[in-house]
Amino acid sequence: MSVPVLETVRRGLGDLLFERVAGPEGPRRRDRIHGTPGPRWHAEDSPVRTVHGDASMFVGGIRALLLQSLHxxxxxxxAQHSGYQGDPWGRLQRTSHFLAVTTFGTAADAESMxxxxxxxxxxxxxxxxxxxPYAAGxxxxxxxxxxxxxxxxxxxxQRxxxxRLAPAEADAYVAGAARVAEELGATDVPRSTAELADCLAAYRPELRATAAARxxxxxxxxxxxLPLPARLPYGVLAASAVSLLPGWARRELRLPRLPVTEATLVTGSGRLATGTIRWAMAPRR
Incomplete structure (x- = not known):
């Protein structure tokens, strides 16, 4: 395949992915997020920007939704307020916009968001x-x-x-990401990977799969x-997300574990899928 044709394919795939994740307002929002001068919550070389700007977020986002559902x-x-099944892409676009602004946008825009x-x-x-009773706040x-x-x-x-973040960088990621949670009103937010593991373990007695979670x-x-042609690549991302869930979470959600398949086929396919997304959505010269 010639370079011009390959570039056309890359641009087309990148535009399609960006439109799906960011929505029709995506280009305008992107220009504001990255083009507006001013101080940011996270430095350009921060682990938060490294992680949140990577294609692995497609896998991480699916895993996060599955794990969160267990509370x-x-x-x-x-289930009662988001209408996620009626408008899943709208919810995804709102979430991606929030992450983009609080990760890459100006401090003023992040605070407003x-x-x-x-x-x-x-x-x-x-x-x-x-x-x-529950309250989102x-x-x-x-x-x-x-x-x-x-x-x-x-x-x-990390997968x-x-x-791959070194241990100190992973700790810096957890510490940096705490800023948004605290601004939203969370308390006692973990600031290292060790504190994160302890915090997750402390929630374990509260977690179970309800009918809504399943x-x-x-x-x-x-x-x-998704249309049929997109089901296979999405399935690879979803299988990759499931492979990262802890065993107890899989059992609650009744998701099978296939160690050999996951260690070979799922991991390899997941890396190929995220690598393709990374290639397609790379900044254009």
Whole structure:
């Protein structure tokens, strides 16, 4: 394949992926996020930017959703307020915009974005199936959502990323990512990988798969809202995400474990898929 044709393919695939993840407002938002001068929450060479700017986030995002669903209060909030099955791409685009602004945008824009999300959280309240009340602004629940996310993003980067963070860099990632969680209202946020592991373990007694959590897993893994040609590559990303889940989480969600297949076929296919995304979405000269 000639260089011009290969470049056309790359641009076409990159545009398609970007439009799906960022939505119709994506180009305008991208220009504002990266083009507006001013101080940022994270330095250009920070591990937070390294991880959040990598294609492995496609895997990490799926794992995060599966893991987060195992907290009954968090799952009830999503099921009752987000409309994720009716508008999954809209939810993805809103989430990616939030991550982009708080990772790469100016401090002023990041603060405005966090304030907007906090206002939304004030309206998200209800009760779980067993009658337990919840509120999205609860610091304990916010911390769970945060630790499930950063554990997933970090795990995905370490296996499928363009590089691998050294232990000190991984600690710096956890510490840097804590900024957003604290701004949203979370408390006692972990600041190292050791604290992250301890925090996840402390939540374990609260975690279980509700009917809504298992329905979310089926939706994400078996019924994604994608055309048939996109199902195979998405399936590779989804299988890669499942391969990163802890064993107890898989058992709760009734997801099988195939050690040999995952160590070879899934890992290799996942690296190929994220490498292709990375190639397609690389900055253009």
């Amino acid at each position: 009954p209060a968090a799952m009830a909030g999503v 966090v304030a907007a999300v906090r206002r939304i959280h004030e309206t998200v309240t209800g009760t779980t199936d067993d009658g337990t 609860d610091p304990h629940l916010l911390r769970w959502v945060h630790v499930a996310e950063i554990d997933s993003f970090l795990a995905a980067y 499928f990323g363009a590089g 329905e979310t897993a089926r939706f994400l893994l078996l019924r994604p809202p």
